[in-house]
Every structure is written in C-alpha cells, then in structure tokens.
Amino acid sequence: MSEGHTDGEQAGSGTAGTPRLTVFRGDITRCQVDAIVTAANEALAGGGGVDGAVHAAAGPRLLEASRAIGHCPTGGAVITPAFGLPSRWVIHAVGPIWRGGRAGEPEQLAATYRSILARADEVGAVSIAVPAISTGVYGFPPEPAARIAVTTLSETPTMVGEITLVAFDPLTADLYRRLLQPDQ
C-alpha cells in the first residue's frame, strides 16, 4: 500500500503490465490507495461485512451514489467516488454466492476480479486495495477463493501497478502469503 500514486514505471509506461501484489491484514477502509474495493450485492444496496465498514467510513453519499447506479450483475463491478474515505474511488464488486462449487462460482469469482481491474483501468487508478470477495456472507471457501484472487489479479493485463490484498482474518492473510511466496 502506498500514498497516492505508485512508482511511475508501470503507471507511466502506457502499456499494461504485471502488478505488484502485497498483503495487508486489517481494515480496508484504512488503506491509502487510489481505489478501495468493497464486496457488494447485485442491488448495490449496502450491507454488513466489508460493505458495512466501507459505507460507514465513506458516509451516506456513497449509498446515494450506488443506489443511483442501481444494479450490478454477479461477476461485475461498478465505480463511484469514495466521499469520506482517503481513497478517490470505491469499486463495488459483486462476487458469487457459494452454492457448492458446481454452479460456475469459481469462474464468476475470477470474472469479478477481472471487472475490478477493468473499472480501475477506466479511471486510471494505479493502486487498489481488494478484500477477499465472497468469503464472508456469500460463503465461498477461503482457500480456493484466495487462489482465484491471486491468479486472476496477477495474470490479467492491467495498468494497475500496486494491488493490496486485504485479509481481515489471519487464515486469509496466511493463504495469501503462501500463494505469493510458494517456497516458504
């Protein structure tokens, strides 16, 4: 995580590259990045979990802005200003509800992470912080979810240079760290 824009090499080059992934354990609303991501529902109606924390920190205008957009399909993401948060934008990403794993949930979760990068690229956000989408209320098992997050975010071409994987619990932080440093 960094203040403002990241080192200019990837951000200024004008070509899509490979972002640097780091792990932060804690509250995503404290991340000083261009855009923070929240785990939203299709109605963009606000909720508990990370969405509750993001809306509480951003203030009521965030709910007005997401209600004005009104809907986002599973696998998609929309972007709004961040209002009271230290970041410039909030990306509202809709992950799948876990239904046992054979209803396309892994593909939908990968699509959600690709949509996050697409929204960031549209506004020129070069540093983003991303929670473990779908692993709370939506029940996606943490291990495959972490694997999909790391694989998709590191393999999708993007102008984003710095991605902070935010883990709220020690298990998720450990999963991310093992995936990023497979030899340890």
Ligand code: APR
């Ligand atoms: N910062 C970072 N991560 C957080 C925070 C926080 N402040 N609070 C919770 N988390 C973590 C959870 O521990 C979990 O690992 O975010 C992850 C996603 O959990 P949820 O917020 O429950 O999101 P999800 O499983 O995608 O369910 C989305 O929940 O709140 C509603 O409106 C939301 O209906 C939608 C659904």
